[in-house]
Amino acid sequence: MEFTSIQSLMQHSPTLLIFDLTCVAALLSLAKYVYQGLKNPLNKVPGPFYSRFTNLPLKLAVISGRRIHHVHTLHERYGPLVLIAPREVAVADVKAYKQIHGVASGFQKSEWYRDMVVAERDGVFAMADGKTHAARRRLLSRPFSKSHLRQHWENVISEKVQLAVSRIRKEGVTGSADVLKWFTFMASDVSTHLMFGEDFRTLERGEVSDYIRTLQKALMGSGIGVELPLVRWVGSRLPLQSCREMFAVNETLLSYGNVAVANMKSAQAHTNIFANMMAEAEKGERLDDEDVRMEAQNLIVAGTDTTSITLTYLIWAVLSRPELQHRVEAEIKTLPENFCDSDVEQLQLLTAVIEETLRLYGAAPGGLPRIVPTGGTVMNDVFLPGGTTVTTQAYTYHRDPKLFQDPLR
16 A cells, blocks of 8 residues: 555554654764764864764763763873863863963863852852953952961861861760761861851751751752753752752852851951951952852852861871871971961971872862863864863872872872
């Protein structure tokens, strides 16, 4: 039997037609991906063959928490430039690093930063424009300078450090102490005190504050949303408390920032970092209330888990090497009775141990994606067209035998 039109075919076998059309659409889509992969302008970059066509292996590595190891393994196999996705190149070359991250390089932050924050206004973390970012960073740098922190906040920080040590010592009497927990509480109290002007007394209460708990869930949601935007879109609209805590809590977090705003405007001196900032700001360098809320959130994120994780690895790195532990303890015993931060800074062995901990076990070892400027660029004798994402990760640089002798030692 012959059919003269799709309409007549639909009348006799609609299921068969739908199946056929679906197969045709799938084949056309596959052909498109294959064609784009074969014509990919980045095909001259070394890397696994599949990276020309899909970023799925990279996505799977991200979701499983192994992106840095996945990319590092590819660098070990293919060299300093590796194609890891159809439009993304991982870079592990010092000269190229300076080319990407140098002042006025023209390589702007990718949309990844903005997707991580999901806010109506960019803070210093997500700002892509070089001039805007430089102005904000310059404004923030003053109250975070070493001299300023020592002058205004050393006593506050010292009190919280001593309280954390006493809590660890007390818990250790039972046979073991969870140092990560107490360092997290300490970093949380220090960060919130500096940003908000008051802390949540987590060291005293021995439990995570609602703010930090909400912030951690939001960060998890942001991480998922960057890689799986559909999941975030659906999750933010589901009438489930757990989903809202992960995907729709930005207003809740920013509401805490009102405390930072109020203390910034207080008549009392040095109520928080932002009060110091505004007192020292030059004409035209101002932050409005929304900026303060956003930056307070950004800086607490930057200062809490990173600090607690680094300190935990530092303790582990020393205790797992008894000979090193004895040497560090001997050096610390040379400190005066009422020592301060500037005295500790003079301890050469301790400083070296801290720097090595940051090198091998840094809390932020992942990629820093940037976009190649219009017109393209050349790296390692390979041309990269404008719009290409180039990513550098500290994990690989810090394990480069050309930069560090016996890097895993």
